[in-house]
Amino acid sequence: xxxxxxxxxxxxxxxxxxxxxxxxxxxxxxxxxxxxxxxxxxxxxxxxxxxxxxxxxxxxxxxxxxxxxxxxxxxxxxxxxxxxxxxxxxxxxxxxxxxxxxxxxxxxxxxxxxxxxxxxxxxxxxxxxxxxxxxxxxxxxxxxxxxxxxxxxxxxxxxxxxxxxxxxxxxxxxxxxxxxxxxxxxxxxxxxxxxxxxxxxxxxxxxxxxxxxxxxxxxxxxxxxxxxxxxxxxxxxxxxxxx
Numbered sequence: 001x002x003x004x005x006x007x008x009x010x011x012x013x014x015x016x017x018x019x020x021x022x023x024x025x026x027x028x029x030x031x032x033x034x035x036x037x038x039x040x041x042x043x044x045x046x047x048x049x050x051x052x053x054x055x056x057x058x059x060x061x062x063x064x065x066x067x068x069x070x071x072x073x074x075x076x077x078x079x080x081x082x083x084x085x086x087x088x089x090x091x092x093x094x095x096x097x098x099x100x101x102x103x104x105x106x107x108x109x110x111x112x113x114x115x116x117x118x119x120x121x122x123x124x125x126x127x128x129x130x131x132x133x134x135x136x137x138x139x140x141x142x143x144x145x146x147x148x149x150x151x152x153x154x155x156x157x158x159x160x161x162x163x164x165x166x167x168x169x170x171x172x173x174x175x176x177x178x179x180x181x182x183x184x185x186x187x188x189x190x191x192x193x194x195x196x197x198x199x200x201x202x203x204x205x206x207x208x209x210x211x212x213x214x215x216x217x218x219x220x221x222x223x224x225x226x227x228x229x230x231x232x233x234x235x236x237x238x239x240x241x242x243x
Contacts, residue, residue, distance in 0.1 A: 003136040003170040004163050006156045006177050009143040010105045022135040023112035024126060024159065026119065027142035028151040029197050030081050031102025033119040033213040034066075037083040039232040040122075040219040042091030046230040049098050050107040058096035067098040071200060074098075082209050083121075101142040106225070109140055117223035117230060120155060120188070120216045127162040129222045129233070137167065139174075150180075150195040151214070154188060157181025158216075188214040 007016055026032055035046055047063060049055045052074060055065055066079040073080030081099055097103060109115055114133055118126045130137050139159055141152035157177035160169060169175060184191035189211055192198045198210055223230040 002167045004139070004160060004167045004174060005137070005171045006139045006141070006153075006160070006174040008141050008148050008153060008156075008173050008177075009146055010101075010108050010140060011143075011146040013108050013140065016138055018109050018112040018138060020135060021112055021138040022114040022116070022130050022133040023109045024116055024118040024130065024137060024139045025102065025105050025109060025142065026117075026139060026152050026155045027099065027102030027105065028119055028155050028213050029149075029201060030083060030209055030213055031067075031097070031099040031142065032117045033083045033121055034081055034086055035097065035102075035117050035223050035230060036119045036121045036219055036221060038086035038090055038095060039223050039230065040221045041087055043086070044092050044094050044231075046223065047094070047096045047228065048103040048106045048225075048230060049096060050104050052098060055096045055098040061094075063094045063096040066095050067103070069100055071100070083212050084209070101144055105140050105142040110225070110228075112138075115225040118155060118159065120158070120214050121212075121218045122221055123155070123158055124162070124217045125220045125222050127159060129224075130159075131163065131166050136170075137163065139177075144197055144200075149197055151192055151197060153177045154181050154184055154191070158185070 007013055059065055065077040068081035079085045139156045141156055143149040158181045160174050160178045221232040224233050
C-alpha cells in the first residue's frame with residue numbers, strides 16, 4: 001500500500017527523499033489558491049520562480065508578472081497574490097509567478113517525478129489525482145518563511161482524511177494534521193481566525209481572501225509541473241466571478 005507523509009515546512013524537506021514521491025505543494029494563503037484559480041479560469045500556464053529577478057526576466061518572453069513579497073503585490077508586477085485577481089481577463093495568458101513561500105517550496109521540490117499544486121479549492125481533484133499515481137505521496141506545506149503554518153497543515157489533514165482508504169499514514173506530522181483538520185473542518189475560517197498568517201492578512205485589509213481560500217472543491221483542476229511550467233490536467237472550469 002502507498003504511504004502518505006506530511007512535511008510541515010520546507011525547512012524540513014532535507015529529511016525526505018522527493019525523488020520517488022508524488023509531491024503536493026500547498027500554500028493556502030495564498031499562492032497555491034491563486035495558481036488553481038488562474039488555471040481554472042483558462043490561464044495557459046504558470047511559470048513558478050523563486051526570485052524577483054528571475055520573474056522579471058520572463059516579461060520579455062510574453063509572460064505577465066505576478067506575485068508578492070511579505071503579502072504585498074510587487075510594485076512593477078501585473079498581478080499580486082489575491083485569487084480575486086485571477087477570475088477574469090486571464091484566459092490564454094502566460095504567468096510568471098513568485099511568492100514569499102509557495103514558489104520557494106516548489107523550487108525545493110523540483111526533483112519529484114510528479115509535483116502538483118493543492119488548495120482547498122481543488123482538494124477532491126488532487127485527492128483523486130494522487131490516488132491514481134504509482135508513487136507514495138508527500139504533502140509539502142509552504143508555511144511562512146520556513147516556519148510552520150496552521151492553514152497549510154489543515155489542508156494536509158484534509159488530504160490525509162480523503163486518502164486513508166487507499167494509503168497508509170506514515171508519520172506523526174500527518175496524524176497531527178488529520179486531528180487538527182477534524183477539529184476545524186466545520187468552520188475553517190473561524191478556526192484560523194487567530195492564526196499568524198490570517199492576522200497578517202487582516203492588517204493588509206484582505207478579509208475576503210480567507211473565506212475564498214478555505215472554500216472546498218470550487219474547481220476540478222490539478223496544476224501539475226511539466227517542463228518547469230504548471231499546466232492543468234483538467235479542462236478549465238467555470239467558477240465564481242469577481243464583483
